Amino acid sequence: MKKIVLLIFFLLSPNIVHANFEPLTFEDVNTIEVQRSFGGKRAFSRYDGYEEVVIEKVLKRINSAEKHPDTNTFTEQKPLATLEINLTTGTVARLDPAYNCYSDNGKQVCTMTDGEVLYTVNNTKTRLKSVDLFDWLLVGWKYESKGAPEDELLEETLYYRYFNYLDEKYSDYIMCPKIDKIVRIGGSASRHIVHASALNYSGHHDGSYYRLRFSLTDTPENVVHINDISLDKNISEQESRKQCRREDRLDFFLTNQFP
Incomplete structure (x- = not known):
């Protein structure tokens, strides 16, 4: 035994x-x-x-x-x-x-x-x-990159350019800004439909993240026109990390052929 x-x-x-x-x-x-x-x-x-x-x-x-x-x-x-x-x-x-x-x-x-x-x-x-x-x-x-990669800085710059056209009630949505997609209108290099998103900064403190999504049209004739706005409320921790880390995004320039 x-x-x-x-x-x-x-x-x-x-x-x-x-x-x-x-x-x-x-x-x-x-x-x-x-x-x-x-x-x-x-x-x-x-x-x-x-x-x-x-x-x-x-x-x-x-x-x-x-x-x-x-x-x-x-x-x-x-x-x-x-x-x-x-x-x-x-x-x-x-x-x-x-x-x-x-x-x-x-x-x-x-x-x-x-x-x-x-x-x-x-x-x-x-x-x-x-x-x-x-x-x-x-x-x-x-x-490992030191600070934000160049393409990420470009996304933030573009986001804040369009962020100024949103209503003031969305002023909290400044965390992890992201340009999700840019679509050329009729193949033009100066006319785009832009899809963007960001998290509410207050969620960093209280743990409840909302994600703002909006799309807009940017053309020389009409400048910037907001098409639609939506909120994803109480998104999961995994989704919030995905928004901030962009783990599965494709190369920004290749995907969107941004000029």
């Missing part, structure tokens, strides 16, 4: 480490910082409207990665890159490239494991299998 119990414990023990892995939420994190052993580093803060998107992407990849307990008993060499995750509790979690080490005539030999990283928090190590996370840790962080 004891042998059966020990056998069951042995088979289940790797999953115990896996079960101890606690998924990270956005609210758990203050900042993340990447540092390369041969120079170069960058920090991302949850309090920056653009950098918080990067943090959410990293956390999503950590939580969704395939997880295994780390069984490497060798001391690892200095990692090529390290990500420190500064939690709101004061704890610092680490993410390093994973290494496989073995002894060769008494000498420790370590090789980096492609597509795997080592997640460490409170002295508990878990191997995460994620090619996207591995690639981001080594090089991807260097190419």
Whole structure:
């Protein structure tokens, strides 16, 4: 009977480490910082409207990665890159490239494991299998945009140009402005039907987001004419994030052929 119990414990023990892995939420994190052993580093803060998107992407990849307990008993060499995750509790979690080490005539030999990283928090190590996370840790962080991309700034500029034509009662709809679509009228480069949207800024404080949608016609003859206005009330958190992050949008210029 004891042998059966020990056998069951042995088979289940790797999953115990896996079960101890606690998924990270956005609210758990203050900042993340990447540092390369041969120079170069960058920090991302949850309090920056653009950098918080990067943090959410990293956390999503950590939580969704395939997880295994780390069984490497060798001391690892200095990692090529390290990500420190500064939690709101004061704890610092680490993410390093994973290494496989073995002894060769008494000498420790370590090789980096492609597509795997080592997640460490409170002295508990878990191997995460994620090619996207591995690639981001080594090089991807260097190419994250700083501030708003140019096409996003163009969208905001266009939105506020047309925003002035709306009634004053819509003055609160200034959060995450977006030009959803521009349609040329008769193929003309100077006549457009524009579809735009934005969230109410007050929703940032009380947690209840409304989304304003409106369309207008912009022509040299009639300047700007508002066609219709609608409100999506109490939209989901997922929809509000989609409005702000534009995760699934196509390239603005290619989609709308904006002149």
